[in-house]
Amino acid sequence: MSKVVLEVAGLTKRYGDRTVLDAISFTIPADSITALAGPNGSGKSTLLRCIVGAEEPDSGTATLLGQPIDERSLHSRQHLAVVLDDLDFFPDLSVVEHVDLFAKAFAVPGAEEVVDDVLNEVGLIDQSGQLPGTLSSGQRRRLALAGALVRPFSLLILDEPEQRLDADGLVWLAGRLRRAREDGAAVLMATHAPVLLDGLPDDVVALG
Amino acid sequence: MSGTPRAAVEEVDARHLRRQIRQWRRGRADARLVDVIGDAYVAIFSTLIVGSMLGSVLVHTGALTARTCSGGPCQSARFWGPWLITLAVLTLVGVLARMFGPVFVSSATASWLLSTPVRRRSLLLGPLALIATICASLAGATALSSLAVAGFGVAPTAAATGAALLAGLVLVALWTVLQASEAPRLVGSTLVWLPGLVLEAGLVLTWRGDLHPHAVPRDVDAVWLGVDGALVVLAVAGILLAVARLDRVRNRDLAAGGQLGAALSGALATLDLSLVYDVVIGQRWRRRGQVRSRRGGAHGLGALIWLDAVRLWRSPSRLLLIIATIPIAYAARALDAGAGTAVISVVVGFLAALPLMVGLRVLTRTPGLARMLPFTAAQARAATLVVPCGCLLIYGILIISATPHPIPIALGALAAAARWVTGRPPDYGRPLVSTPAGAVPANLYGSALRGFDVALLTGLPLLIPNANGDAISVAISAVVLLVLVNRKSA
Numbered sequence: 207m208s209k210v211v212l213e214v215a216g217l218t219k220r221y222g223d224r225t226v227l228d229a230i231s232f233t234i235p236a237d238s239i240t241a242l243a244g245p246n247g248s249g250k251s252t253l254l255r256c257i258v259g260a261e262e263p264d265s266g267t268a269t270l271l272g273q274p275i276d277e278r279s280l281h282s283r284q285h286l287a288v289v290l291d292d293l294d295f296f297p298d299l300s301v302v303e304h305v306d307l308f309a310k311a312f313a314v315p316g317a318e319e320v321v322d323d324v325l326n327e328v329g330l331i332d333q334s335g336q337l338p339g340t341l342s343s344g345q346r347r348r349l350a351l352a353g354a355l356v357r358p359f360s361l362l363i364l365d366e367p368e369q370r371l372d373a374d375g376l377v378w379l380a381g382r383l384r385r386a387r388e389d390g391a392a393v394l395m396a397t398h399a400p401v402l403l404d405g406l407p408d409d410v411v412a413l414g
Numbered sequence: 415m416s417g418t419p420r421a422a423v424e425e426v427d428a429r430h431l432r433r434q435i436r437q438w439r440r441g442r443a444d445a446r447l448v449d450v451i452g453d454a455y456v457a458i459f460s461t462l463i464v465g466s467m468l469g470s471v472l473v474h475t476g477a478l479t480a481r482t483c484s485g486g487p488c489q490s491a492r493f494w495g496p497w498l499i500t501l502a503v504l505t506l507v508g509v510l511a512r513m514f515g516p517v518f519v520s521s522a523t524a525s526w527l528l529s530t531p532v533r534r535r536s537l538l539l540g541p542l543a544l545i546a547t548i549c550a551s552l553a554g555a556t557a558l559s560s561l562a563v564a565g566f567g568v569a570p571t572a573a574a575t576g577a578a579l580l581a582g583l584v585l586v587a588l589w590t591v592l593q594a595s596e597a598p599r600l601v602g603s604t605l606v607w608l609p610g611l612v613l614e615a616g617l618v619l620t621w622r623g624d625l626h627p628h629a630v631p632r633d634v635d636a637v638w639l640g641v642d643g644a645l646v647v648l649a650v651a652g653i654l655l656a657v658a659r660l661d662r663v664r665n666r667d668l669a670a671g672g673q674l675g676a677a678l679s680g681a682l683a684t685l686d687l688s689l690v691y692d693v694v695i696g697q698r699w700r701r702r703g704q705v706r707s708r709r710g711g712a713h714g715l716g717a718l719i720w721l722d723a724v725r726l727w728r729s730p731s732r733l734l735l736i737i738a739t740i741p742i743a744y745a746a747r748a749l750d751a752g753a754g755t756a757v758i759s760v761v762v763g764f765l766a767a768l769p770l771m772v773g774l775r776v777l778t779r780t781p782g783l784a785r786m787l788p789f790t791a792a793q794a795r796a797a798t799l800v801v802p803c804g805c806l807l808i809y810g811i812l813i814i815s816a817t818p819h820p821i822p823i824a825l826g827a828l829a830a831a832a833r834w835v836t837g838r839p840p841d842y843g844r845p846l847v848s849t850p851a852g853a854v855p856a857n858l859y860g861s862a863l864r865g866f867d868v869a870l871l872t873g874l875p876l877l878i879p880n881a882n883g884d885a886i887s888v889a890i891s892a893v894v895l896l897v898l899v900n901r902k903s904a
Contacts, residue, residue: 260781277781278902283788292782297699298725298772300707310717311787318709335707339700353786 208235209271211361211392212257217266219252226252229266232411234361234392239383241407242396248414250396251291254365257394258288271360284312287359289367293350295338301325302334305352312357324356327382329375344370355382361392368399376401428536431527472562480565487750494620496560500578501613503556505606507549508585512606513694516545516589517663518671528665535660538668542660546586546653554579573638580645585609587652593667594659614738621744670701685858686839688775695772715789715797722773722801732769736809739766743813753877755817760873763809763827764865768834770805773798775835795836795899803828819876822884825891826872832898834865868894 212234219227226249234240242250255261257268259277268275275282295304305325309317325331328348338346347370354362362383368376380401383393387408397403403410445453483492517538519528527537557578561571585608592602674697681689705728711720726733739762746755777784777794787794806827810820817823840861846853872894875886 258785260785277785278790280788280790283785283790288782288785290782292780294776294780294783296721296772296776296783297696298705298728299721300705302707302709303721303724306709306711307717307721308786310711310713310720311715311789313713317713335704337699337703337705339696340703357788 208237210234211236211271212394213267213269214253214257215267215269217253217256217268218264219249219256219261220264227256227263227413230411230413231266232409234394234409236360236390236392237387238408239387239393239395239406240409240411241403242394242411242413243398243403244413250413251365253413254290254363254394254396258282258286258290258363260290260292285360287354287357287362289350289354289363290365291369293346295346295349297337297339300335300337301330301341301349304338304349305356308353309356314357321356324352327355327378328352329378342370344372344375347371348375351379355386359391361394362386364393364395364397366396366398368397368402373401380406426530426532428532431530431532431537468559472559475563476565479563483565485750487748490620490623491749492564494616496557496564496566496574498613498616498620499560500553500557501609501616504553504578504581504585505610505613507552507582508589508606508609511545511549511586511589512602513697514545514671514674515593515663515667516549516586516671517542517593517660517668518675519668520672521669521676524665524669524672528668533661534663535657538660538663539657542586542590542656546583549586550579550582553582570638573642576642577638577645580642580649581609583649584645584652587649587656590656590663591652591659594656594662610738614741617741617745621741621748623748670697673697684840684842685861687861687864688779688835688837689839691768691775691835692779695769695775715793718773718787718789718794718797719800722770722798725772726770726801726805729769733805735769736763736766736805737812739763740809740812743816747816753817753879756819756823756876757870757873759810759813759817759819759823760826760830760876761866761869763806763823764830764834764869766809767802767806767827767831770802771798771831771835774802774832778836791902792899799828799832799895799899802831817876819884819887822872822876822887822891825888825895826869826876829872829891829894829898830865830867830869832895833868836898836901837861837864 210233214233215231217227217230218225230253232240242253244250252261256263256266257275259275259282270282270285273279273281275286277283299307302321302325305321306317309321314320322331325334328351330345330348330352333341333345338349341349347367351364351367354364367379371379376399383395383402383406386393395402479492483489519538519541523537528534554575558571558575561574566574588605589602592605674693677693677697678690681687681693708724708727711717711724742762743755743759746758751758774795777791777798784791784794789797803824806824807820809827810824813823814820838857840855840858842855844855847856868891872887872891875883875890877883878886
């Protein structure tokens with residue numbers, strides 16, 4: 207059996223009197239894709255934000271490879287690749303410089319070739335000299351995905367990656383997630399997209 | 415289905431459009447006439463009261479200056495200071511005007527009116543007049559107040575205020591002509607800095623002691639009349655030329671200023687100056703659109719430092735700005751500022767360092783981006799301080815003959831700039847403080863002073879006349895920097 211990459215135990219989050227997450231527990235093994243499904247407002251994004259440490263849960267824990275997730279800890283940052291909705295970029299650095307930064311920060315061997323490959327994959331190679339302010343929202347989403355995919359990770363967390371991606375982009379993303387699974391990584395994504403839900407996830411955590 | 419083809423599209427009369435807009439607005443007014451009259455009364459009354467108070471302060475300060483300022487350096491500061499201040503304001507107004515256009519319209523006007531076959535000039539005359547009035551008034555008011563404080567007589571103050579006002583008009587006309595022309599952006603940017611170059615020359619002359627009080631004509635004589643006369647001719651010709659060119663201003667250049675104005679007004683409404691910084695930097699790079707990417711550099715934390723170096727290479731004006739401020743310390747020394755030169759240098763270094771802090775600012779305001787890097791927040795923030803610190807150390811070394819505290823000045827300026835860019839926005843979610851202006855967050859007013867507090871805190875120990883002052887200043891800067899880089903994101 208594959209080792210457990212992520213373990214969520216009794217995660218609870220309340221906003222005032224409203225309980226958004228009620229003692230959520232699940233595990234995600236390596237080599238797997240898990241989808242979070244549920245209607246809007248069911249707490250998918252909140253759960254992901256609690257897992258990555260962007261929000262403080264009222265109770266419960268999330269551990270990554272046996273260690274509590276803390277966005278300030280090096281362990282979490284080295285093993286966890288995250289694309290949530292709070293993405294923004296350096297206004298004065300080009301597309302390729304952003305992806306270069308992530309590759310070099312993680313000391314990826316042969317960084318420049320890897321970066322070119324990833325930019326090719328996400329369809330931004332022709333925009334490599336452009337500044338983020340001039341990109342469309344879909345292209346910005348692809349840039350964020352490129353930043354996450356260019357680096358090594360044990361767990362990839364995506365919040366509604368289908369947002370602002372066109373049909374071709376979704377097909378590409380499904381293929382790319384399969385490849386990440388084959389490479390031994392675990393993927394957790396909140397999604398509504400049928401193309402990412404049909405046949406791709408090994409497990410589905412239903413909320414709401 | 416498309417409409418019937420028309421033989422020709424007739425030009426639309428702008429007056430007709432305005433009349434139509436007035437008609438649409440009729441009946442939707444949200445203020446009664448009596449309210450408008452009441453507001454106007456309060457505005458005029460307040461202006462008169464505040465104006466007379468300010469006038470009284472200026473006249474009394476001027477008299478005090480005339481009585482007490484007798485030494486050579488003080489006389490030089492008194493007679494040349496107003497010109498340097500006016501030039502600084504003209505430079506600032508120029509940079510702001512250029513950023514906005516200078517002529518700009520709201521997004522609604524750009525979308526709905528400029529796309530019609532209306533004569534563009536008639537729609538843009540109003541905005542041009544408004545901007546010209548604001549720029550000329552700012553230059554004139556600055557000259558008037560600084561000349562009055564310096565104790566100039568009524569006639570030379572009036573003549574010089576007129577000259578500043580006319581210079582403001584000439585510059586607006588020049589920028590409008592540039593906005594309408596196809597001249598490369600670099601030409602426009604260089605011309606905008608023209609008053610800044612004159613200011614720089616003035617500072618260097620002050621530093622060298624070449625500016626003497628008697629070099630300024632103190633009475634209205636042929637020189638003043640000549641200057642004002644020449645400026646009147648230039649202003650009239652410039653404005654006429656600018657008006658003639660209004661038809662050629664492109665829609666995209668007009669709309670960009672409107673969008674910037676809307677974004678800035680939102681940021682200013684909450685007094686979030688860091689957000690203003692984000693808006694301005696974002697707009698600047700969006701306009702540029704594309705850059706020549708630079709690849710290579712170090713791995714790990716070195717990647718962040720490398721990118722700061724790339725930024726400096728890409729936009730050397732940030733370094734030029736720091737170099738351009740060097741004469742200020744020497745001019746302050748020449749004007750007998752003494753130990754105060756160090757405090758002035760920390761404040762100047764802080765302001766000049768702000769454009770270098772983009773990396774720290776973005777990492778602080780964007781947890782999502784910081785989360786993608788394999789470093790702790792403190793490590794990443796510390797890495798973004800390396801290049802600015804290097805630039806400020808160069809600044810400290812280059813002004814060493816004016817004030818011998820390179821390391822405390824560099825660190826003090828760095829700590830103040832870091833405090834400024836990492837400041838948290840006003841938090842309307844927390845308990846609010848009741849004020850006559852309504853409920854405001856507790857940290858709202860403090861945000862305007864942010865950075866200056868640290869600059870003074872680290873600069874004032876340098877007034878202590880022994881090495882302890884340096885040590886205290888460095889210790890304060892180190893503590894401030896440690897707190898700021900280790901601070902949890904908001």
